[in-house]
Amino acid sequence: MPTTTLRAATPADLDAITDIHTLARTAYYQAGGLLDPDLTSAGSRARRREAWARVLGSADGTVLCAVREGEVAGVVSMGPPADPDLDPTTAGQLYQIHVRPGSWGAGIGSRLHEGFVRLLRERSLSTGVLEAWERNTRARTFYARHGWRPDGHSRPGPCDAEYLRLRLELGA
Template sequence: MTDFRTSLRVARLADVDGITDLHTAARTAYYQAGGVTDAELTSPEALADRRASWARAVGSDDRTVLCAERDGEIVGILSMGPPYDADVDPAMAGQLYQIHVRPGLWGHGIGGRLHAAFVRFLREEALSVGVLEAWDRNSRAQGFYARHGWRPDGRDRPGPGGGRYVRMRLAVGALERP
């Protein structure tokens, strides 16, 4: 589904509270579905940590944060930049740190627009590989990324609730150009 009412723009520091609220709502939905308790997700300390992390990301020189906006409201976010892991060559790969869409708007094409922006970022930076981590209990995210050509690469690390973060790769050269 194509969403013509949603526009993408670079995030500003003034967006950090809205970004944090959206991120909190999205992560609460998928982590609760995977068995993580509400107390672990919505504590004031966790919220303050998320806000500080987003402020750093928006103000960072090596990250890009985009907001998907509809009718003046932030309805999705994308964070991307260089890879975290030392075994991933930053001359070849970029990392999709996070895509979040406001619950209730899932399946409306917003995540697809944000994903397409990440692929454009890779191409503009002449990078041939994308990497990301997805929580193994988030079947919605796993399915979304698989539909967009991502595949697990065999690496994982501990995640919340006894789950794992699975690293996935996307070979950009294999994708059709728009």
């Protein structure tokens, strides 16, 4: 069985990260009923690429790549919480986690999640937060399996479905 290693993302990973994000995002939004052609448009991909370039060049966050058989198979980005009601001295936010759809179920997402939790602990943060689209049942099931629970906060999302905020409390 192939092993999955985690490493810090570099600018050389930009296209692989953008492709994985595009494929994963398209898969989960389409599965949830969003059939917007802009999901896969060249302009949409270019905007995602620009956003990832900014993230990779920022000191505020951390991006890790999951590498399997020499190829980037997944990505996780994390940093301070985006919502003002969360204390950045105790909480870190998992902004995005994406795995190439053909590799779903191979443990790559769990390795990325482990990397996020490890960084929370290294930074002495006791809480993780993230947002998941309520129609992305695959992601919500994954996070529940890893101990995440809804914390009661949400915001509007596409297709009259909410983005739910989930919370992970780390034990001592």
